[in-house]
Amino acid sequence: MGIIYSDLAVSADGFATGIGQTEQSPFGDIDENWLHGWMFEATEENQAEVDAIVDSGATIMGRNMFGPIRGEWDRDWRGWWGPNPPYHGPVFVLTHFAHDPIEMEGGTTFHFVTGGPEAALELARATAGDRNISIAGGARTVNQFLALGVIDQLRLHVTPYLLGAGERVFDGLAAQPLERIAVRAASTVTHITYGPVRGR
Amino acid sequence: MGIIYSDLAVSADGFATGIGQTEQSPFGDIDENWLHGWMFEATEENQAEVDAIVDSGATIMGRNMFGPIRGEWDRDWRGWWGPNPPYHGPVFVLTHFAHDPIEMEGGTTFHFVTGGPEAALELARATAGDRNISIAGGARTVNQFLALGVIDQLRLHVTPYLLGAGERVFDGLAAQPLERIAVRAASTVTHITYGPVRGR
Numbered sequence: 149m150g151i152i153y154s155d156l157a158v159s160a161d162g163f164a165t166g167i168g169q170t171e172q173s174p175f176g177d178i179d180e181n182w183l184h185g186w187m188f189e190a191t192e193e194n195q196a197e198v199d200a201i202v203d204s205g206a207t208i209m210g211r212n213m214f215g216p217i218r219g220e221w222d223r224d225w226r227g228w229w230g231p232n233p234p235y236h237g238p239v240f241v242l243t244h245f246a247h248d249p250i251e252m253e254g255g256t257t258f259h260f261v262t263g264g265p266e267a268a269l270e271l272a273r274a275t276a277g278d279r280n281i282s283i284a285g286g287a288r289t290v291n292q293f294l295a296l297g298v299i300d301q302l303r304l305h306v307t308p309y310l311l312g313a314g315e316r317v318f319d320g321l322a323a324q325p326l327e328r329i330a331v332r333a334a335s336t337v338t339h340i341t342y343g344p345v346r347g348r
Numbered sequence: 349m350g351i352i353y354s355d356l357a358v359s360a361d362g363f364a365t366g367i368g369q370t371e372q373s374p375f376g377d378i379d380e381n382w383l384h385g386w387m388f389e390a391t392e393e394n395q396a397e398v399d400a401i402v403d404s405g406a407t408i409m410g411r412n413m414f415g416p417i418r419g420e421w422d423r424d425w426r427g428w429w430g431p432n433p434p435y436h437g438p439v440f441v442l443t444h445f446a447h448d449p450i451e452m453e454g455g456t457t458f459h460f461v462t463g464g465p466e467a468a469l470e471l472a473r474a475t476a477g478d479r480n481i482s483i484a485g486g487a488r489t490v491n492q493f494l495a496l497g498v499i500d501q502l503r504l505h506v507t508p509y510l511l512g513a514g515e516r517v518f519d520g521l522a523a524q525p526l527e528r529i530a531v532r533a534a535s536t537v538t539h540i541t542y543g544p545v546r547g548r
Contacts, residue, residue: 160526160542161518162362178523308528308542310521318361321510323378326360328508331538333531338540342360342508 150280151300152269154290155201156317157183157337158304163314164287171216174286182309186337193334197305202234205279206272208265210289211243214258221247227258238275240268242289265292287315295320297347301329306338322348350480351500352469354490355401356517357383357537358504363514364487371416374486382509386537393534397505402434405479406472408465410489411443414458421447427458438475440468442489465492487515495520497547501529506538522548 158164159182166176175183186194211217215225227233232254240261241247247260261268272281283293293299294317304317327343358364359382366376375383386394411417415425427433432454440461441447447460461468472481483493493499494517504517527543 161516161521166523182525306540308526310518310524310526310545312518312521312523316361318510318512321361321512323366323512324510325382326508326510328533328536328538331531331533333528333533336528338528338531338538340360340506340538345510 150205150276150278152281152283152293152298153204153301153303154283154285154293154299155197155303155305156285156287156290157186158306158317159183159309159311159314160306161310161312162316162318163311164290164317165315166311167313169212171218174212174216176314178311178314182311183307186305186307186334190335190337194337194339197303197332197334197339200303201284202236202282203280204235204282205237205276207235207237207239207282207284208268208272208289208293209239209241209284210286211241213284213286213289214241214243220245226250226252232256238272239284240271242268265289265296269293269296269298287317291315291317291319294318294345295348297345299345301341301343302345303339303341306340308336320348322346350405350476350478352481352483352493352498353404353501353503354483354485354493354499355397355503355505356485356487356490357386357507358517359383359507359509359511359514361510361512362516362518363511364490364517365514366511367513369412371418374412374416376514378511378514382511383507386505386507386534390535390537394537394539397503397532397534397539400503401484402436402482403480404435404482405437405476407435407437407439407482407484408468408472408489408493409439409441409484410486411441413485413489414441414443420445426450426452432456438472439484440471442468465489465496469493469496469498487517491515491517491519494518494545495548497545499545501541501543502545503539503541506540508536520548522546
C-alpha cells in the first residue's frame with residue numbers, strides 16, 4: 149500500500165499563496181518565484197524533490213489548481229500542463245460542476261469529482277494500486293485533506309521570503325506532535341517532511 | 349561591530365507561544381517541551397545553538413520574559429534564572445514601571461528601561477562594545493524589534509509540533525526576501541537562521 153502525501157511550497161512565514169488570487173494569478177499578488185523559483189531556477193539540485201512531487205499512482209487537486217475557470221465549464225480547458233501533463237495517471241479534480249473525463253497524452257486522465265474530498269480519495273485509492281496518492285494542491289485543498297487526517301507525509305518546501313499575507317497550510321488543525329521525517333537544505337529552499345497529520 | 353540577533357523556538361505551524369498565557373504559564377496552555385524540549389532533552393547535540401543564544405555583549409527582553417509580575421513591582425523578583433543568570437552582562441528589561449538595576453552574580457545586571465524598544469537598543473549598543481546584541485524574547489518583543497527592521501539574524505528553532513494557536517513571529521512585517529544564512533537539522537528540531545529582516 150502506498151502513502152498519501154502532499155507537497156507544498158511555503159514562505160518562511162508559512163503562506164502557500166499570496167493574497168488577491170485571480171484567474172490570471174492563481175498564487176495571488178506575489179512574485180510566484182518567491183514560492184516556486186527553486187523548482188525552475190535550481191532544477192538540478194532539487195531534482196529528487198521535484199520528481200517526488202509527481203511520483204504517484206493517483207493525484208487529487210482542487211479545481212483552481214486545474215485551471216482558471218470558475219462556475220460552469222464555459223470553455224475548453226485541459227489544464228496548465230500542455231498535451232502531456234507530468235502526472236501520467238488518473239488525476240481527480242474536485243469541482244461542483246460535472247465534466248466528462250479528459251484523456252491526455254502520456255497516461256494522464258483528468259476525472260471530475262463532484263462528491264467532495266472523501267469521494268475523490270476513495271476513487272484515488274481504487275486506482276493507485278500499490279503506489280502513492282498525491283494531494284497536489286492548491287493550499288486550500290491540501291488544508292482540507294490535512295483536516296481529514298489522511299496525510300501521511302506533508303513535504304514543505306520552505307522558501308526564504310516573507311509574504312506577509314495569504315493562505316496558511318495548517319489553519320484549523322488540532323494541536324499535535326508530528327514526526328519530522330526528513331530535512332534537506334538546498335541552496336535557498338529548505339525541504340522539510342513532516343509525518344502523519346492527525347487532522348482537526 | 350556586533351550584530352543584533354534573536355533566537356526563537358517556533359512550532360511547525362509558526363507559533364512562538366500557545367494561547368492563554370498566565371503568570372504561571374508564560375508560554376500559555378501548551379506543554380512547554382513542545383517548544384523548548386530540544387534545549388533540555390538533547391542538550392549535547394544542540395549545544396552550539398544553545399550557547400549562541402546567550403553569546404551577547406548586551407541583552408534585551410520583554411518584562412514578561414523577565415518575570416510573572418504585571419503592573420507595579422509589588423514584590424521582589426530577580427528573574428527566572430537563579431543567582432547566576434546565563435547572560436553575564438547587561439540585560440535591558442522593557443517595562444512601563446521604573447525599577448532600580450538588580451546586580452546578580454556572574455556579571456549579569458538587570459536594567460529596567462521605560463523608554464521603549466528604541467531606547468533599550470540605544471543602551472544595549474552603548475554597552476555591548478564589539479559584541480552582539482541579543483533580543484531574547486518573548487515573542488511579542490522579538491516581533492517589535494523585527495518590525496523596527498533592526499534584526500540581522502533571526503534564528504528559528506523549528507519544532508515538530510502543531511500548536512494550532514498562539515503568537516506568531518512574523519505578524520505585521522512587510523513582504524520581503526530574506527537570506528537563509530544557515531540550516532542545521534538536529535534529531536527533532538530544525539535550526540534555520542534568516543538574514544536581515546527589513547521590518548514593516
